[in-house]
Structure formats: C-alpha cells, structure tokens
Amino acid sequence: MEVDDDDGEQSVVTPDADVTDDRANQITSISLGWARNRAASLPGFKRVQRSPRPSAMSSVKKSKAPAPQLSDQEVQQNYSQLQSELQSIAAKIGELEQEAEEHVLVLSTLNEALAEEPNRKCFRLIGGVLVERTVKDVVPALQTNRDGIRKVIANLAEQYKSKEEDFEKFKREYNIRPAGRI
Secondary structure: EEOOOOOEEEEEEEOOOOHHHHOOOOHHHOOHHHHHHHHHHHOEEEEEEEEHHHHHHHHOOOOOOOOOOOOOHHHHHHHHHHHHHHHHHHHHHHHHHHHHHHHHHHHHHHHHHHHHHHOOEEEEEOOOOOEEHHHHHHHHHHHHHHHHHHHHHHHHHHHHHHHHHHHHHHHOOOOOOOOHHO
C-alpha cells in the first residue's frame, strides 16, 4: 500500500512474506490517514521508502513549508513584540551614542591637558567612586572605553538591521500595512 508522507515522499507499506493476504486487505480498507501513521508499526508490516513517481512529481512543489498560521491575536502579539524589540535596540543605540559623544568631549579636553601637563591631577568617576589619577593614566582608559562603546554600537546596529528585516518579512507574510495606507 502506498502512502504519501508529510514531507511529500511516497513510501510503501508491504506485508512481510509470512503474513496472509487477508491481513493486507484489512490494512487497505482502513482510512489512509490512520494507515499512514500506523501501518508501519503493525506486526508483520514494514515501511519501505520509495522516490516519488513522475506523475506525483508534478504535484509536489519545491517550495518552503508554509508558515504556521497564527490567530489574529498571536499576529498582534508578535507584531507588538517585534516593534518593542526594535524600539528598545534603537533606544540603547541612542544612549550609547550619547555616551560616546561625552567621551569624545572629555578626551578633547584631556588631550590638551596631556600635551601641556601629563602629570596633572584628574578625577574620574568609576562605579560611583571618585578616584584621583593623572591625565596620562586616564586618557588611554577613556580611549579604550570610547572604542568599546563604538564596537557595541556597531553590533547593536547590525542587530537592529536583522530585527528590522525580520519585522518587514513578518509584515509581508501576514499582509500587515499601516492603517492609513490600505
């Protein structure tokens, strides 16, 4: 008996040699849905994979599996979740860009002091504690921090682009358009 598997391949459930034709007739009279799932597990039967016939090939499309259908409420939840993730990444990028700008301003001021007096006292707030250092000690640390912040911003920008592509794909998949553009 031939059955189509869920993945589009055809398989044949054949009786073992020691099983009578009556047993095979019983299996063929059972609904195909049950047979597809259970026939191979019955005693005396085995599942044999077979490539699809040419006539069946025309009905088998080489497309991606359809996306699982979501209810309207699930679509709204996913839409809101993706939108809030995009907003939070954008907010974090804005916050880090502002911090990087502050580092640039401080560095420009300290570079002037470094050129004139490298041993000049400098105070730095580290984890809520104000510590005294020299300008020549603070400038390299601030440059390292600024560079690290820029790398994090670049990483977040990539994440944002990826999420934005996922969001656009989701909107296309479920035909979501802003209310004013119907």
